Structure formats: C-alpha cells, structure tokens
Amino acid sequence: MTQAQLLDGRTLADRIKRQLSTQLAGLSARPQLRVLYFETPTSMTYWAAQRKVAQELGIGIEGVMRSTDVAPDEVNQLIQQWNTDPSVHGMFVHQPLPKQLDAQRLSALIDPRKDIEGIHPQNSARRFFAKARIGSCTALAVMELIESTGVALEGKEAVVVGHSEIVGRPVSMLLLDKLATTTICHVGTDKAGRLEDHVRRADVLVVAVGRPHFIRGEWIKPGAIVIDVGINVVNGRVVGDVEFEAARQRAAFISPVPGGVGPVTVMMVMKNTVEAYKLQKA
Numbered sequence: 194m195t196q197a198q199l200l201d202g203r204t205l206a207d208r209i210k211r212q213l214s215t216q217l218a219g220l221s222a223r224p225q226l227r228v229l230y231f232e233t234p235t236s237m238t239y240w241a242a243q244r245k246v247a248q249e250l251g252i253g254i255e256g257v258m259r260s261t262d263v264a265p266d267e268v269n270q271l272i273q274q275w276n277t278d279p280s281v282h283g284m285f286v287h288q289p290l291p292k293q294l295d296a297q298r299l300s301a302l303i304d305p306r307k308d309i310e311g312i313h314p315q316n317s318a319r320r321f322f323a324k325a326r327i328g329s330c331t332a333l334a335v336m337e338l339i340e341s342t343g344v345a346l347e348g349k350e351a352v353v354v355g356h357s358e359i360v361g362r363p364v365s366m367l368l369l370d371k372l373a374t375t376t377i378c379h380v381g382t383d384k385a386g387r388l389e390d391h392v393r394r395a396d397v398l399v400v401a402v403g404r405p406h407f408i409r410g411e412w413i414k415p416g417a418i419v420i421d422v423g424i425n426v427v428n429g430r431v432v433g434d435v436e437f438e439a440a441r442q443r444a445a446f447i448s449p450v451p452g453g454v455g456p457v458t459v460m461m462v463m464k465n466t467v468e469a470y471k472l473q474k475a
Contacts, residue, residue, distance in 0.1 A: 197419070197444040200338045206456035209337070209464065210250065216467055217251055224470035225253040226309070226462075227275050229268065230287040232260045235424065239287060242459045250463055261291040268294060269302060276304040282473055283309040283466040285330075288359055296358065306473055309465045310359060320363060323370050326472065327465045332363035334457035335399055335420050342418055342446045344397075346371035352395035354378045354388070354408065354434075360401040360422055373397060400434040410439020419447040422454050 217224075226247060230240040240256050247254035257271060268286075275281045284307050290296055300312040308316050311328040319325040339346070351373035355361040361377060368375045376395075382388045392398060392412040400408050401422035413419060413435075423434030433450030441447050448454055 197441045197447040200341060200420070200446055200448040200453055202334075202338065202448065202453040202456040205337060205341055206460040209457070209460045210246070213250055213460070213463055213467060220470065223251055223253045224282045224466050225280055226283045226285065226466045227281050228254065228256040228285045228287070229271060230256055230258050231263075231291060232258055236287045242455075243285070243462055246459050246463055252463055252466055262293070263291060265294055268299065272299070272302045276302075276307065281307065282470040283307050285309045285462060307469055309462060309469060311363070311465075312358065320366050327468050328367070329359045329363040330461035330465060331360050331401075331422060331454065331458045332367055333461045334454050335360075335364050335422065336367050337457050337461070338420055338448055338454065339397060339418055344418060346373040346397065349373045349396040350394050351375045351397040351399070352378060352391050353399045353401075354392070355401035355422075357401065364399050364401075368397070402434050404434055405432050406434070406436045408435045408440070410436035410441075410443065413440045413443040415443050416445045417443070419444045420454065421448050421450050423450060424455070
C-alpha cells in the first residue's frame with residue numbers, strides 16, 4: 194500500500210518566507226512585533242522560534258516573559274502599553290493562557306489593528322463574514338497546508354476535531370469559505386460515541402485537541418487529507434493527536450508532528466505582522 198505524501202511544513206514555510214522578504218524590502222520601515230509568553234516549556238520554545246524567524250526576516254521583535262501566576266492587572270497594563278505605543282504594529286499573546294487570565298476579556302483589550310491572532314471580537318466578526326485580513330495564525334497555517342495539496346475543497350466532507358477559538362472554530366470558517374461541507378467535533382461528540390463515525394467520513398480531517406494519538410489510524414478515510422495540529426510529549430518525544438504511522442497507510446496527504454503545522458504557523462505570525470503594519474500605514 195502506498196504511504197501518504199508528507200506535507201512538509203518547513204518547505205512551505207521557506208516559500209512563504211521568501212515571499213515575505215520581498216514584501217518587507219518594499220516597506221519604508223521595519224514592522225514591530227511584541228510577544229507576551231509564559232514560563233512554560235511549550236511557550237518558551239514557541240517564543241524562540243518566533244524570535245529566530247523575525248530576526249531572519251528583519252522584523253523587529255521583543256518578548257516579555259511572565260510566570261504562570263502573573264496577575265491579570267499586570268497583563269492588562271502591558272497590553273494597554275502596547276496599544277498606545279505607535280511604534281508597535283502587532284502583538285501576540287501565547288496560548289494556552291494561565292488559568293487566572295480570562296481569554297475573552299484579554300482578546301477584547303487588544304487593539305484590533307494590532308491583533309496578530311485575529312481574536313479581538315471585531316476581527317472575529319470579520320472572519321464570520323469572510324472579511325478578515327488577519328486571522329488565527331494556526332488556522333491560516335492549516336489552510337496553507339491543505340491548499341498545498343492542490344485538492345479542490347468544494348463539496349468535500351471536512352471534519353474538524355476540536356472547537357477552540359484559535360484553531361477549531363476559525364479553521365471551520367475558512368473551510369466553509371472554500372465551500373467544504375464542514376462538521377465540528379468536540380468532547381460532546383466523543384462522549385456520545387459518534388466521533389469515529391464522523392472521522393471515517395472525512396475527506397479532510399483537521400485535529401487539534403491536545404491528546405496524543407487520540408484519533409486512531411484505522412478511522413482515517415482512504416485518500417483523506419489529514420492535518421494534525423496536536424503537540425504532545427510522550428516519553429520524551431513530540432507526537433501529534435493522530436496515530437501517525439497507521440494513518441499514513443490510509444491517507445493521501447498527512448502533516449507530520451513535528452515539522453508540519455508548526456513552522457507554517459510561525460511564518461503566519463510574521464505574515465500577519467506585515468499585514469498589520471500595512472493596515473496601520475494605509
């Protein structure tokens with residue numbers, strides 16, 4: 194049996210990086226990005242990747258790290274500081290947030306013009322009406338990988354497992370924009386015993402639940418496109434939410450973990466920063 198073609202996020206990210214370099218060369222100044230990250234291994238690793246790519250592109254970037262017990266007022270003040278600083282063009286707050294921080298309240302505090310993740314209510318509404326110029330970096334990365342297959346999405350059965358505000362929900366909106374017939378599955382679907390049924394019907398499967406090997410490889414529809422957003426550490430190894438080796442025997446295309454969605458997501462942060470700069474200078 195032929196194995197699925199790997200969707201190499203690093204190669205795709207390099208292509209996007211070259212396109213961004215051309216755009217940046219035509220700007221009158223360097224876009225400036227500010228990042229709030231937290232003292233966790235995942236957040237610090239993500240910050241290191243963001244800083245590296247920004248520096249390679251020539252995008253100005255500064256990060257502020259806070260402990261996971263940071264006071265909400267301290268975070269609010271930092272965001273307000275960046276909101277009012279005209280030299281800052283974009284801001285990015287790492288998720289998942291510490292439990293004492295209210296994600297909805299925090300997203301509403303961010304200046305929508307500087308909202309690199311597209312999480313401000315105003316930007317979320319634009320996404321709903323397919324009018325957003327800046328959206329969730331991870332969701333955009335998922336779509337870049339899907340579109341790299343060259344498969345037309347119109348009429349395809351798309352299943353998104355996970356309904357978070359930065360992955361599942363925005364991905365579902367973007368798939369709808371491509372006229373895919375889109376189903377969102379979540380913990381309720383699993384509890385009802387219906388998850389396997391939905392996954393088996395998926396021509397396009399996007400999984401973002403944060404549970405290692407949660408989706409069984411035998412559930413994958415032959416010829417499907419599988420995008421695994423999950424990042425989990427098991428016995429010192431990073432693995433996804435999908436049983437990769439078994440799924441690879443059935444899918445036509447599959448994104449690996451690591452090396453799939455992650456590198457493209459970092460590049461989408463930079464692309465959105467450039468877009469935010471252009472919007473503010475227009």
